[in-house]
Amino acid sequence: MDLFHTPAFGTFALFAAALSVLLLVIDAVGGGVRAGTKTTPNEEDASSVAKGAKLAPQDPEQVARVMRAHRNALANIVPFLIVMLLYVAVGASARWVLALCGVFTAMRLVHAIAYIKAVQPWRTLSFVVGQACTVIAVVQVVRMAVGFV
Numbered sequence: 001m002d003l004f005h006t007p008a009f010g011t012f013a014l015f016a017a018a019l020s021v022l023l024l025v026i027d028a029v030g031g032g033v034r035a036g037t038k039t040t041p042n043e044e045d046a047s048s049v050a051k052g053a054k055l056a057p058q059d060p061e062q063v064a065r066v067m068r069a070h071r072n073a074l075a076n077i078v079p080f081l082i083v084m085l086l087y088v089a090v091g092a093s094a095r096w097v098l099a100l101c102g103v104f105t106a107m108r109l110v111h112a113i114a115y116i117k118a119v120q121p122w123r124t125l126s127f128v129v130g131q132a133c134t135v136i137a138v139v140q141v142v143r144m145a146v147g148f149v
Contacts, residue, residue, distance in 0.1 A: 007094035015101035
């Protein structure tokens with residue numbers, strides 16, 4: 001069986017692309033927020049691409065919040081994608097991949113919005129549900145991999 005031509009891999013690929021776009025969007029939001037504060041952490045930017053921006057060795061709180069949201073997304077999306085790729089490789093069904101990736105992606109979107117807008121309990125709830133998807137995928141990978149040993 002050709003792994004890259006299975007329904008499970010196709011489903012995974014769509015969600016991997018969507019999660020990558022989410023990371024890019026959060027990063028772009030950070031740039032927009034930074035532009036709105038008219039600050040830059042880099043001296044060379046103050047005289048070129050961010051003309052007129054004030055040099056700020058520390059990010060203003062609203063910029064720092066978006067950057068924390070981006071770091072959190074990166075720290076959770078990358079492991080999830082690695083585990084899901086392993087899950088697909090050991091024979092996950094397209095249904096399981098759709099369920100786990102769908103819920104995880106929705107929760108990461110909710111988490112990013114809730115983090116940037118400082119909305120609780122949605123930030124924590126979406127984080128926990130997303131983590132549960134990763135844990136379920138890990139358990140499935142181990143369960144299926146043990147069958148190969």
